[in-house]
Amino acid sequence: MAASSRHVSTPLERTFRAAHEDLPREAPGSEETTALLLRLAGALPETPRIVDIGCGTGPATLALAGATGGEVVAVDLYEPYLRRLQARAATSGLGERVRTLVAPMDDLPLPDASADLVWSEGAAYIMGFDAALVSWRRLLNPGGALVLTEAEWTTTDPSPGARAFWDAGYPAMRTTAENVAAAQRAGFTVQALYLLPDADWDAYYRPLAHRIELLRDGGADPAALDEVGREITVREQFGAEYGYTAYVLRRR
Template sequence: MSTLLEQAFRAAHEDLPREAPGSEETTALLLQLVGPLPEVPRIIDIGSGTGPATLPLAAATGGEVVAVDAHEPYLQRLQARAAISGLGERVRTLVASMDDLPLPDGEADLVWAEGTAYIMGFDAALASWRRLLAPGGALVLTEAEWTTTDPSAGAREFWDAGYPAMRTTAGNVAAAQQAGYTVRAAYLLPDSDWDAYYRPLAARLELLRAEGIDPDVLDEVGREIRIREEFGAQYGYTGYVLRPR
């Protein structure tokens, strides 16, 4: 990514309520599908961003959440939001890369990662994050997937550029089982979860356009929205609830 494009991308995403498809309703559903947790569960939210899942998890479980992200400004915003919501004492932030987490083994009853596992790759995330789980713990993540076995050339071109290892749900279920997990649930996120991500992004791009940012650069930042409009029936995000065997 060029410096100019990277700057525009960061400017477009800096004030978004979330950095990937999702919703509080989906977070709540996936949490319900996890099943029983300790009375005060220890939770690690990997790639937390500004906390669209962190705060609902802390509120719903009464647990303590470590929010991990490599971009410190996101965590600063999360800390401010946690303080305003009265959850500041139950949310701790950690600036770290998701593929090199400075956390001890068995640290969590629940490891959570919405819209971030693709950065490492599904298989690498399953292998790397398993050590964080205490006995009886659960891993919840959402993953970009093909919803067809024969995606069109346009959809394939876009995703091959950023995530060539993307698979179907069947492929990821098999991979999770092969990695030693029991798949308790797999839930395809609804279109409304994509709207919750893309509508604020589109509005932000229009604001930057009005501020005089190069429209060609902004068009490139917003290309994913156009791809979704054209090819959205061919791919989606699936939420997984996994427990190690």
């Protein structure tokens, strides 16, 4: 999230930014998973209009623009990510098909029915699954597709350690069955579900762990680094109890 002009960042926030700077991605995922989900989304117009919400540095944005030939509006609040995305899009020859937008995901300055495909990997939890479904549905053309990934419990009885970690950051996290019901109530048909594999978590955590060790060697605050890396430790201990599930939804 972009800091306001009056906000003074804390040591932990500065360490978090340093640890995440220039990472390949900011959430579990992979090029293979993005390609699979795009196929599961089904038929799109010849040059679809796409919105990628919480795009980060744009790993999904570039893949979508390249695979579909469409135009992608890439939305994030953190401007350095978008500047990096613009540079990457220009280098890859996709600059004319990618437009960046600095905006909050819960108040997007985009017109109703302006997208054939709305996409969000690893970001919906920021506003909550239910709120994301309601807020983003209006962007879709009738019959348009929403693809998003959501952190979920894969057990109905998570361990206290796993529960404590997620309750601190995402107390509204639910099971797949609960989220499927929520999607249906929100006016969507659930076209496909896909639990992201461990390899998608590795694609996020391995670069992050490496960066943390570099910062540690460089004398960064050990306590702050331990806090930034805590999610990796929790995943190692309790990863079988939660995951990211991809939802491919069609607006009814």
